[in-house]
Amino acid sequence: xxxxxxxxxxxxxxxxxxxxxxxxxxxxxxxxxxxxxxxxxxxxxxxxxxxxxxxxxxxxxxxxxxxxxxxxxxxxxxxxxxxxxxxxxxxxxxxxxxxxxxxxxxxxxxxxxxxxxxxxxxxxxxxxxxxxxxxxxxxxxxxxxxxxxxxxxxxxxxxxxxx
Amino acid sequence: xxxxxxxxxxxxxxxxxxxxxxxxxxxxxxxxxxxxxxxxxxxxxxxxxxxxxxxxxxxxxxxxxxxxxxxxxxxxxxxxxxxxxxxxxxxxxxxxxxxxxxxxxxxxxxxxxxxxxxxxxxxxxxxxxxxxxxxxxxxxxxxxxxxxxxxxxxxxxxxxxxxxxxxxxxxxxxxxxxxxxxxxxxxxxxxxxxxxxxxxxxxxxxxxxxxxxxxxxxxxxxxxxxxxxxxxxxxxxxxxxxxxxxxxxxxxxxxxxxxxxxxxxxxxxxxxxxxxxxxxxxxxxxxxxxxxxxxxxxxxxxxxxxxxxxxxxxxxxxxxxxxxxxxxxxxx
Numbered sequence: 001x002x003x004x005x006x007x008x009x010x011x012x013x014x015x016x017x018x019x020x021x022x023x024x025x026x027x028x029x030x031x032x033x034x035x036x037x038x039x040x041x042x043x044x045x046x047x048x049x050x051x052x053x054x055x056x057x058x059x060x061x062x063x064x065x066x067x068x069x070x071x072x073x074x075x076x077x078x079x080x081x082x083x084x085x086x087x088x089x090x091x092x093x094x095x096x097x098x099x100x101x102x103x104x105x106x107x108x109x110x111x112x113x114x115x116x117x118x119x120x121x122x123x124x125x126x127x128x129x130x131x132x133x134x135x136x137x138x139x140x141x142x143x144x145x146x147x148x149x150x151x152x153x154x155x156x157x158x159x160x161x162x163x
Numbered sequence: 164x165x166x167x168x169x170x171x172x173x174x175x176x177x178x179x180x181x182x183x184x185x186x187x188x189x190x191x192x193x194x195x196x197x198x199x200x201x202x203x204x205x206x207x208x209x210x211x212x213x214x215x216x217x218x219x220x221x222x223x224x225x226x227x228x229x230x231x232x233x234x235x236x237x238x239x240x241x242x243x244x245x246x247x248x249x250x251x252x253x254x255x256x257x258x259x260x261x262x263x264x265x266x267x268x269x270x271x272x273x274x275x276x277x278x279x280x281x282x283x284x285x286x287x288x289x290x291x292x293x294x295x296x297x298x299x300x301x302x303x304x305x306x307x308x309x310x311x312x313x314x315x316x317x318x319x320x321x322x323x324x325x326x327x328x329x330x331x332x333x334x335x336x337x338x339x340x341x342x343x344x345x346x347x348x349x350x351x352x353x354x355x356x357x358x359x360x361x362x363x364x365x366x367x368x369x370x371x372x373x374x375x376x377x378x379x380x381x382x383x384x385x386x387x388x389x390x391x392x393x394x395x396x397x398x399x400x401x402x403x404x405x406x407x408x409x410x411x412x413x414x415x416x417x418x419x420x421x422x423x424x425x426x427x428x429x430x431x432x433x434x435x436x437x438x439x440x441x442x443x444x445x446x447x448x449x450x451x452x453x454x455x456x457x458x459x460x461x462x463x464x465x466x467x468x469x470x471x472x473x474x475x476x477x478x479x480x481x482x483x484x485x486x487x488x489x490x491x492x493x494x495x
Binding site: 086087091117130132159162163 | 333403407408409411412414415416418419421423426437438439440441442445447
């Protein structure tokens, strides 16, 4: 799940790191941080952080750690689950083709994040793209599957998706 | 109890060995032995109403490449030449027409005989018709060995999970593809891994049925019809084989701690065979020639079974379980 949290931390050296470190402690992934030194309340600085954690249990663990470190949680908002899927596309493909394909895909479904990794070309001039996608609705995975499957069939590309 | 074995290749010979080794078991459980009264391979046959010695059949086949001394042109005439109770149909499969195996099964059922088969082609093409024919003639048609070899997937669903709503089955249903993909995990190219599989006898000289995904598709059809009560055939399955999988793709998957496996998937609406990315450590990330299947049911949740998907004694083990099931039913 992706979470946006508004925190207030003491205006002391090391407090920023001290508030972000617990996210890693619960195997979370920090996606964005805004450290607003202009917004000071009771000698505390506002920190807006967006991160991803596995589930609500991990989020509760994180909240407990923050509280134990005297970090004030002003709000926890924009919490939503994400569904991830990995795809391998194998064939005579180029990075621009894959990027165009994913751009088209994001018009059909709400894609939260896309990560693409490529292999180098082999002797057949074939190349593999590994695409990791996160979407907000489980149905979007089905729609994305249909879209990519159809595009791969048209382009004579071998299509492999996750379980 | 008299059985006729149609097909005396690897599986037929394995069954003969198993019947020999389980002689005491049958005598103790049923008070009599199971007699082989007839056997035919692709060209020859041998019959004896008093029973044939299983190991003599195996030796003769090994020495002469033939199971009998008499040749035949009509397999159905051979089946009619001796009285038997159960036909064990293990002749080579034909995915396109069902071949002689289909004719043998239909003939036996029409004659009121119980049938045990591992022959996927007839089941994938004419499942509904065969089940209807068996019902009409009050015969048993058992086919555990047709999916997953020694892995007891069909009987598990029919017996132990009979009260459950099975939501999906997905699994590795072809040991040859799994062997090739496992070898590719350690860096071998597809062609080399396939050649090795052929040298070890895991893959046929023409490997299309395995690597093209057709063998798995037949099993998907059998599961869909027998477990999900669907009425589908081979042509309803979306099939992608493993020939397009490259070393680079395997390496890229490995860098994300995943492997590629050929997965057959059946639900109420889906019939698919395709290479899929499987996380390492997942129950379906098995290696070598193993088969594995994950059954998802409404009460029990996910149940995973794994086992050897093919082989002389492994497939004979599945036939043995069907044979015992038929004999138990006859006892009641």
